[in-house]
Amino acid sequence: MTRFTDHQGRPLVAVTGMGIVSSLGRGKADNWAALSGGRSGIHRITRFPTDDLSTRIAGTVEFIEVPLINATELSYAMARETTEEALAQAALSGDFDGPLFLAAPPIEAEWASRFAYADMARAIGAEGNAYERFNAVLRERADPDLHQSVLFGTISERLADRFVTRGLPVTLSTACASGATAIQLGVEAIRQGRTDRALTVATDGSVSAESLIRFSLLSALSTQNEPPERASRPFTRDRDGFVLAEGAATLVLESLESATARGATILGIIAGCGEKADHFHRTRSSPDGGPAIATIREALADAGLAPDAVGYINAHGTSTPENDKMEYLALSSVFGDALASIPVSSNKSMIGHTLTAAGAIEAVFSLMTMTSGTLPPTINHDVPDPAIPLDVVPNVKRDQTVTSVLSNSFGFGGQNACLVMMAEPA
Amino acid sequence: MKSAPHDVVVTGVGIVTCQGVGRAAHESLVTATEAPQAVVDNATYAPYPIHPLPEVDWSEQIPRRGDQRQMDQWQRLGVFTAGLALADAGLKDDADACATMDMIVAAGGGERDLAVDTLIIDEAANHNDRERLLNQKLMTELRPTLFLAQLSNLMAGNISIVHKVTGSSRTFMGEESAGISAVETAYGRIRAGQSTHALVGGAHVAERPDMHFVFEAINALAQGDRRSLWDRGGQAGGGIVLGSAAAFLVLESREHAEARGAPIYAVLDAVGGDRGPRGDGIMEDRLARMIETVPEPDLVLSGASGLIDLSARERHFLQKTLPKAALRGYSNVTGHGLEAQFPLGIALAALALKAKGVVPPLADGERKTTRQANRALVTTIGYVRGEGIAALSATGDRP
Numbered sequence: 001m002t003r004f005t006d007h008q009g010r011p012l013v014a015v016t017g018m019g020i021v022s023s024l025g026r027g028k029a030d031n032w033a034a035l036s037g038g039r040s041g042i043h044r045i046t047r048f049p050t051d052d053l054s055t056r057i058a059g060t061v062e063f064i065e066v067p068l069i070n071a072t073e074l075s076y077a078m079a080r081e082t083t084e085e086a087l088a089q090a091a092l093s094g095d096f097d098g099p100l101f102l103a104a105p106p107i108e109a110e111w112a113s114r115f116a117y118a119d120m121a122r123a124i125g126a127e128g129n130a131y132e133r134f135n136a137v138l139r140e141r142a143d144p145d146l147h148q149s150v151l152f153g154t155i156s157e158r159l160a161d162r163f164v165t166r167g168l169p170v171t172l173s174t175a176c177a178s179g180a181t182a183i184q185l186g187v188e189a190i191r192q193g194r195t196d197r198a199l200t201v202a203t204d205g206s207v208s209a210e211s212l213i214r215f216s217l218l219s220a221l222s223t224q225n226e227p228p229e230r231a232s233r234p235f236t237r238d239r240d241g242f243v244l245a246e247g248a249a250t251l252v253l254e255s256l257e258s259a260t261a262r263g264a265t266i267l268g269i270i271a272g273c274g275e276k277a278d279h280f281h282r283t284r285s286s287p288d289g290g291p292a293i294a295t296i297r298e299a300l301a302d303a304g305l306a307p308d309a310v311g312y313i314n315a316h317g318t319s320t321p322e323n324d325k326m327e328y329l330a331l332s333s334v335f336g337d338a339l340a341s342i343p344v345s346s347n348k349s350m351i352g353h354t355l356t357a358a359g360a361i362e363a364v365f366s367l368m369t370m371t372s373g374t375l376p377p378t379i380n381h382d383v384p385d386p387a388i389p390l391d392v393v394p395n396v397k398r399d400q401t402v403t404s405v406l407s408n409s410f411g412f413g414g415q416n417a418c419l420v421m422m423a424e425p426a
Numbered sequence: 427m428k429s430a431p432h433d434v435v436v437t438g439v440g441i442v443t444c445q446g447v448g449r450a451a452h453e454s455l456v457t458a459t460e461a462p463q464a465v466v467d468n469a470t471y472a473p474y475p476i477h478p479l480p481e482v483d484w485s486e487q488i489p490r491r492g493d494q495r496q497m498d499q500w501q502r503l504g505v506f507t508a509g510l511a512l513a514d515a516g517l518k519d520d521a522d523a524c525a526t527m528d529m530i531v532a533a534g535g536g537e538r539d540l541a542v543d544t545l546i547i548d549e550a551a552n553h554n555d556r557e558r559l560l561n562q563k564l565m566t567e568l569r570p571t572l573f574l575a576q577l578s579n580l581m582a583g584n585i586s587i588v589h590k591v592t593g594s595s596r597t598f599m600g601e602e603s604a605g606i607s608a609v610e611t612a613y614g615r616i617r618a619g620q621s622t623h624a625l626v627g628g629a630h631v632a633e634r635p636d637m638h639f640v641f642e643a644i645n646a647l648a649q650g651d652r653r654s655l656w657d658r659g660g661q662a663g664g665g666i667v668l669g670s671a672a673a674f675l676v677l678e679s680r681e682h683a684e685a686r687g688a689p690i691y692a693v694l695d696a697v698g699g700d701r702g703p704r705g706d707g708i709m710e711d712r713l714a715r716m717i718e719t720v721p722e723p724d725l726v727l728s729g730a731s732g733l734i735d736l737s738a739r740e741r742h743f744l745q746k747t748l749p750k751a752a753l754r755g756y757s758n759v760t761g762h763g764l765e766a767q768f769p770l771g772i773a774l775a776a777l778a779l780k781a782k783g784v785v786p787p788l789a790d791g792e793r794k795t796t797r798q799a800n801r802a803l804v805t806t807i808g809y810v811r812g813e814g815i816a817a818l819s820a821t822g823d824r825p
Contacts, residue, residue: 048557048561049555049557049558049561050561051558052558052561052562052565053561053565104599106535106576106577106578106579106599108535108538109639111546111556111560114543114546114547115547115550115556118547118550118551119551122551128635129540129541129543129544129635130540130543130544130546130547130635131540131543131635131636131638131639132635133547134639135635135638135639135642138639138642138643138645139473139642139645139649142642142643142644142645143643143644144643144644146643147640147643147644147810150639150640150643151600151601151640151810152534152535152578152599152600152601152604153599153600153601153603153604153808153810153811153812156600157701157811160701167699167700167701168603168606168607168610168699168700168701168812168813168814169600169603169607169701170598170600170607170611171598171599171600171603171604171607172596172597172598172599173533173578173579173597173599174579174595174596174597175577175579181596185611188614188615188618188620189614191618191620192614192615192617192618192620193618194614209557209560209561209564210560210564213561213564213565213568214564214568214570214573215573216565217565217568217570217573218570218573275594275595275596276592276593276594277529277582277583277586277591277592277593277594277595278586278592279586279587279590279591279592280587281587282496282574282580282583282584282587283574291592411579412574412577412579412580412583413577413579413580413582413583413586413595414583414586414587414592414595415579415583415595
């Protein structure tokens, strides 16, 4: 272990730039002011009619201009903005010249496109199922814009071109753990010594009627629509589901050695990553919390940090009955009695669940928690769940300096990823 | 504490294409004396020819009917083929090995419910508030489980459930590049000592009008009766003939494989991926840079998609750059497998190297050879973006 290497002799990985967009606003300053002020970004959905739906609220991002209305364009636009912000903070201009790891939502054609193609298909008397008819239209006239909007590689391609990253960018999805996985891939690349820097981006602008209804049919969403800002209430007795949301975050990762050499400001260290898959069920976690426990332990071990050295936990805290219970079980198993004195809060009480972007957005907030000396609250915490006796920093922020943070991400498909972040080594 | 890089070896191959199910069917493909018969369905999805899924007994690798029902064909094919790879590596029943195994799946999206989508557009034809109609229909017609069958990362999720592979689970997306990045990432991690054993691969189903819709948006699919891979220039359409195909590989560090006495198919000597503009020979320059450090192969397994201009450019480049190697376009016999295309080429290369095969021409116009394959180069050029190469050798030949 030297100034630039960790307990296993690996290069330390520093964060030198961060950018964020969420329903709370554009950029770190606005987001942090709202988050630490306990303000919610959840609102009534205006993007599509919801009056006949059981869930009518979300944390959509409506203030970013896009040339075409589709999930690919919004996801790209948010990722571009957060990356510009992150690179500016890192004082990196010109070609990025490192790999790009992008967490992006699986995207499909918009229904507006399907309806438009159905109309065109009728006009030419096309037959068959919906797609056979659409294809008959396309054979007469190609639609390159549609094509780009339904390819999974489009967003990373455009980011790679704009910021001139190196090699083949990785586009990944590990469901609600995606943002953390993107960061983990960046850390691995730097530890391998194949690059001094990596661009890690996570974005999700995929809220649509169909995505909302799909989650709704799985009974995953809160239906406490009035008032919207009160719906996400992690760790309370009356929590009833998560709130869909959008956003993006970018972190510029660099080996501490190269960041220091160029005089960059060090915002924090990604000290450890853990991951473990769950084979219990497609949407539910193992009842014993085994995989989540293993993931947290692996992240701590990777960071060389004892459980009682963790200063703050940025919870996955989705506000679903099941997640919050399982997360408490996992935390209490790992931290034991020490948990009573570790504050644990959920950013999702204010920004909702940004799905693909959540792990990275919450990593940015975790790092800002350390640099600001302020713990963001868990809002809407009026009726605590007696079975979850956590210090959730209820309702109001707390001034408290912490130098190490655990951030949890757990998702559908048995996905679990945790990050340990630390303040810059003295 | 940087240690010497670890050799990365292939110890398990799971493969399903229109040519058959499993290793034996494909070993015979790469060791036959004549090009295999094409298995093509020109009619069902006309005007698009496709290479269909062979008959698969899902229960062989997915014993629980309940698990089978939770998936649609795309996820089933991936989970099935992953099981073949684990069994082939002798790890299927090794609970400890599976619980510590890393997994990277190259994924697209699962099947949409064509009946529901068709119903909705039909009812919307005479409806003046389509958005409300959409809400009502989705609420009543969508099966909740279908959402999970469509989710990209649920192929990996189902592999965890069915085969108990839980060391880690990552899903990469982005068409052909997903498969390239999956292999590149697993290779890089094992080489650096960050992982000891990994399951990597992907699956593709060609019998999907909802996916034809993606390709046809730029008129990329061949139309009319399928022609041989390098001879589609005069044919209607864009030249791609999709294939239902899946390939999963078990990759290990040599130490890990030898410690458990696992037979080694081949050594993965190099994996590279890149992207960028393609005009004015820029793509060829990139390919040249990727293969310049790789020892000269005697077998080139090209994953050319069939897209007419791009495939011709790739063929020209490979013939010019590697004139002594036997060039084989495997998509001619498997179809284009999108996310699965790159793992598929590596699977075929591993089988050919292990068998010391003299690989027959796989497409019209390919030269016969008498040379056994000892070094293979696999290429995949994305039909829109992304290029990848892998170099394999029988005994290890890292550049």
